[in-house]
Amino acid sequence: MGSTGGQKLSGLQKHVLNLYRGFLRAARTKPPEGRRQVELIVSEEFRRNSKQIDRKNFVYIEYLLRRGKKQLDQIKNSDIVSLSSMKVGGAENKDT
Amino acid sequence: MASLTSSSVSFKCAVLPSSFNSKNHGLKSSVSFWRANQVKPRGLSISCAAKPETLEKVSSIVREQLAMTKDATVTGETKFSEIGADSLDTVEIVMKLEEEFGVTVEEENAQTITTIQEAADMIEKLQNK
Structure with missing residues (x-):
């Protein structure tokens, strides 16, 4: 998803980038330590998915977008101050 | 009339x-x-071109964000794609610029920026608003 150098972005790519922007904006509202943590995990997730997922796998990308939007809504909650992730047998689990 | x-x-x-x-x-x-x-x-x-200071600050932020070496040249005409920035990097750069300059970039504008000069021009435009 993140491979375009020119500015011919597809609609789906724009959605993904907007979601990424949303996460980075939400991260700003957290205390410095939590903010770094959120930025680290979120950028890692986006970059990993951008490399692993075939750009034509629309169904999966759309699923991830929906999931991402829900997670973003959770992170926006002001009670949440940080984010941590752990690997369980290759599968990644996100918790607050 | x-x-x-x-x-x-x-x-x-x-x-x-x-x-x-x-x-x-x-x-x-x-x-x-x-x-x-x-x-x-x-x-x-x-349509006034950005001040040299703004251009300088923008390029230093871009360098920092992309972890570029000192000898790599960055000018106003440098395209983000030329210096190895993908679209995710571009989002990060724009977010960083927003913070440093205290402006808010609209989504549509953020995706049309291709060069450092364009970024600097847009920031000055937003600052003057």
Whole structure:
């Protein structure tokens, strides 16, 4: 998803980038330590998915977008101050 | 409107010989005159090139964000894609710029920026608002 150098972005790519922007904006509202943590995990997730997922796998990308939007809504909650992730047998689990 | 017609009339008189042509011509010139008047103030407030300081700050932020080496050259014409920035990097750069300059970049604008000069111009435009 993140491979375009020119500015011919597809609609789906724009959605993904907007979601990424949303996460980075939400991260700003957290205390410095939590903010770094959120930025680290979120950028890692986006970059990993951008490399692993075939750009034509629309169904999966759309699923991830929906999931991402829900997670973003959770992170926006002001009670949440940080984010941590752990690997369980290759599968990644996100918790607050 | 009154001044417009009078000017076109006087023009018509000046080039009398081919009356049909000059009528057209007079009309055309009056239209362009009208337009020039409208555009001028807008052009003055928007399309001024960014200050060198802004350009300098933008390039240093871009360097930092992409972890570039000191000897890599970054100028106003440098495209983000040329220095290895993908679309995710571009989002990060724009977010960083927003913070450093205290502006908010609209989504549509954020995705049309391709060079450092364009980024600097846009920031100055937003700062002047």
